[in-house]
Amino acid sequence: MQTIRHLALGACILCAGAGMIRLFWPENSFKPVINTILLLYIITAVFRVGTQSDWRELAAALRSAALPETAGTQSPAYGEYSREVALQASVQALGRILEQNGIACTAYLRDGVCLITLQEPQQKEAASALLARYAGTLPWQIAAEGGGAQ
Numbered sequence: 001m002q003t004i005r006h007l008a009l010g011a012c013i014l015c016a017g018a019g020m021i022r023l024f025w026p027e028n029s030f031k032p033v034i035n036t037i038l039l040l041y042i043i044t045a046v047f048r049v050g051t052q053s054d055w056r057e058l059a060a061a062l063r064s065a066a067l068p069e070t071a072g073t074q075s076p077a078y079g080e081y082s083r084e085v086a087l088q089a090s091v092q093a094l095g096r097i098l099e100q101n102g103i104a105c106t107a108y109l110r111d112g113v114c115l116i117t118l119q120e121p122q123q124k125e126a127a128s129a130l131l132a133r134y135a136g137t138l139p140w141q142i143a144a145e146g147g148g149a150q
Contacts, residue, residue, distance in 0.1 A: 010049045014041070014042045014045050018041065090114070098127055103127050103130070104118070105119060112139065113140065114140040115141050117143050
């Protein structure tokens with residue numbers, strides 16, 4: 001990172017110096033020549049800084065600055081969060097499946113269990129069949145509005 005800082009600082013100082021020289025140079029036929037000389041000065045100075053830089057050290061610093069996380073490994077907090085988000089999405093999807101099949105319900109997650117509250121208790125069998133088919137390994141319970149879990 002130190003190499004990048006030196007390159008950036010060197011380029012800024014060179015450009016500022018060249019700009020000041022151009023600003024105070026009188027308007028005459030030598031203005032294009034001065035512009036070319038200043039441009040060559042900046043380019044050669046940047047090349048000199050570039051050749052004196054330790055690019056291997058820069059590459060090593062950039063590699064060490066990369067996140068140490070590899071595919072398949074997650075921090076415990078992130079793993080738990082992603083599991084919770086996935087469970088919430090699954091519960092919402094099950095609620096949509098039930099509603100698309102004409103079963104009015106409310107689906108929510110509590111303690112890792114998908115709770116389905118039916119508005120019409122007579123739809124329990126149809127809801128159970130759909131949940132058995134689409135819930136996979138997600139545990140679920142069905143309750144009727146105003147009634148207990150079944």
